[in-house]
Amino acid sequence: MAVNAEFEGRSYPPTDPYAVPAERISAFATAVGADDPVHHDESAARSAGHAGVVAPPTFAVVVAQQCDAQLVSDPEAGVDFTRVVHGEQTFTHHRPIVAGDEIVGVLHVDKVRQAGGHAMVTTRSELSTASGDPVCTASSTIVVRGEQ
């Protein structure tokens, strides 16, 4: 089944607010080898002027992939998850994500195109606080490999 080109331009309703746990930030930072104390130690983060421990630059993917899941699990979209390869990813931060933030994401399907039997889908997750302050724009391009 091919990716539904009519999904280009579509947006999804905001995700449920995700309350960012300090433990999750610390575990994520440890897994990528980020040992700056601002990721792990609340007092270090506060001394640096933050309200809680600070997320590493790619942590926003935790929320962005919850946004993307709406598209991938949408039967009408025709995205076969077993054939998906991550092609590109960008993050533009509007302000740091810190523990205790409540983040909501709105998924936009920016582009659907076919190339050489494969489909390339570019999505954009606009992450903001529950009160509407912009936090991060995360853009992802997935390649859905065609049937052999």
Add this chain to the structure above:
Amino acid sequence: MALDLLHVRPGLELPRRTVHVDWERLVAYAEASGDHNPIHQDEEFAHSVGLPDVIAHGMWTMGAAVVLVADWAGDPTAVVSYGTRFVNPVVVPATGGADVEVSGVVTKVDEETGRVTVELSVTCDGTKVLGRAVAVVQAPVPVP
């Protein structure tokens, strides 16, 4: 310590580093990120889809590589944008794991805005794994 723009010029090389990855680390990343795709944890599954072995999450590699920039800047929140293409997988054998080599060079300095562009080179076993990996760092703007 924050970046001092006076000492940052295009061509400046960041101190390179090697990041080791093994299965334990991939399981930790899967748990922390919520990405439980079996190609990153299950050898048999990876083989069944034609991969030589388990591969690292592209997002793990992207996240591990930018630590070089965050540490150089002295502040992970100074990284205001970061993007890459995933050009080759990092194959992680069960024994011994894999080493990812990360280096970076300053390609642009905007003295008015304090924005410094760093291009990263990320390889594993001599093969480029990230393409066009570019991070932009916000440095404090010097007071004239």
